Amino acid sequence: MSEGRKWPFYLIVILLALYLIIPLFVTLIYSLATSWSTTILPSGLTLKWYASMFEDPTFINALIRTLLLILVSMAVVLIVMIPTVVIVSMHFPRLEKLFQSIVLLPYAMPGIILASGLLQTYSSLEIPKLILVGGAYFIVVMPYMYQGIRNSLQSVNMIPMIEAAELLGSNQLKIFFSIIIPNIKKGILVSSLLSFSILFGEFTLTNLVVGGNYETIQIYLFRVMQVSGHISSAVVIAYLFVLSLLSLLIILFTNGKKKKQV
Template sequence: MRKITQFRPGGSLVLVLFAVYMLVPLLATLNFSLTLGENYTTVAYEKLLRNEALFEALWHSLLLATLTVLGSLILTLPTLYWVQLKLPQAKPLLEFFTLLPFIVPPIVMALGLIRIYSSGPFPITGTPQILVFSYMMVSLPFMFRAIDNALQSIDTHTLTEAAQSLGAGTFTTLRYIIIPNILPGIVSGSLLVFSSALAEFALANLLVGSAWTTFPVFVSNVGRADGRQAAALAVISFVITWLVSITILWSANRAPGQNNISLNR
């Protein structure tokens, strides 16, 4: 036990360097947003808070991120559960699909989506719907990996059979057994999807643009006119993401039988 409590200069140095690397840009942005020449001022924040377009863009992005998380969950969770139970040979194919969003650049994807969805049976280019669906696609790897790891960390097969032998159907098993036991994976996947959807710019700008302004597009518009306000917006968006993450982690930790849920599990 002595070893664990011993001070390790090497380990601490790594931690300090990591903290510096992560915090310096954030603190610099905060500092920039609060200074005007030599003086500290909150004028950038005041201007922003008086701008109704900010709240509208923020609302759009929060709605978009929430719908993306829900859509991803509804698509990914039952699919992976089913594949794990009944069709393990389909797993490599699914993995290939989840890598596609990384391979195709956002601009190429946006052009492809515009081509397909400008006309035809689903003319949804320029509407928020196309953003939800394309975000689901782009963030698929995050949700897929998180839920797949979680499903593999429990004995999905035997737990399902145990539930079946007690009279549970597929939906009941998912609801009472599988979901509560993979909650850490669902939470971490949801957080990743939520924050990536909240921060996505390229697709939002190309597919919908000013027709339905999202928060990152708003930041970009403001940034062109006033860098200080853009910095203030970056700080605000960090705080929002952070608050949402804390809320989700806190609520997941209250689930019975789950100890120390963290992003790392």
């Protein structure tokens, strides 16, 4: 394609980039503005909104609750999914398609339907709602963890290494921790970062199941939006910074994995 015919594509890319960047840029400026209501430009710039955010004990507590809930949920996901995927992929390959179909079902399940189903099913039981949220988090990230672990297993020829280890007298537990895990750790790490970023932005499930009884960072943001636009903008920028950092780490680990395979 000649350079003269490429300009419409460049124009579309530029317009899409502006469409995505301008709202973020305006949010950043508003989070730094002392006042911005009746003028085209803000009357001044300040960091007091960020200082107010980090000095607010409610924000710190919401952040700690969010990290605690996500890390515990992901630990359970890793403990359950890694051995399950390894066993199904390597010892029961005929069941892999059925297992894959079941695991990928949450892709087609919106958060509001999942939350409503959990509440209707377990509302009569004396199960803490926080455990229900953890179970819902498990279901949400299960497809991503499955795909990452499965792709890592398929990228490495495990069978000869496992057979060699068995000939040398290694038991299954030692093979799992000394051969399988080191060879798929990059896939586990990338899947974990992706799952963390997804759960860090999850609002619907937490809000519908526990509401304000367990205020996470998303519920805190929803509440602050009704009080101060400047502080809520600061929370959004900090939130986007964390997600951008996680996305960068995912890209770096993914590219490093591809280079090693080449």
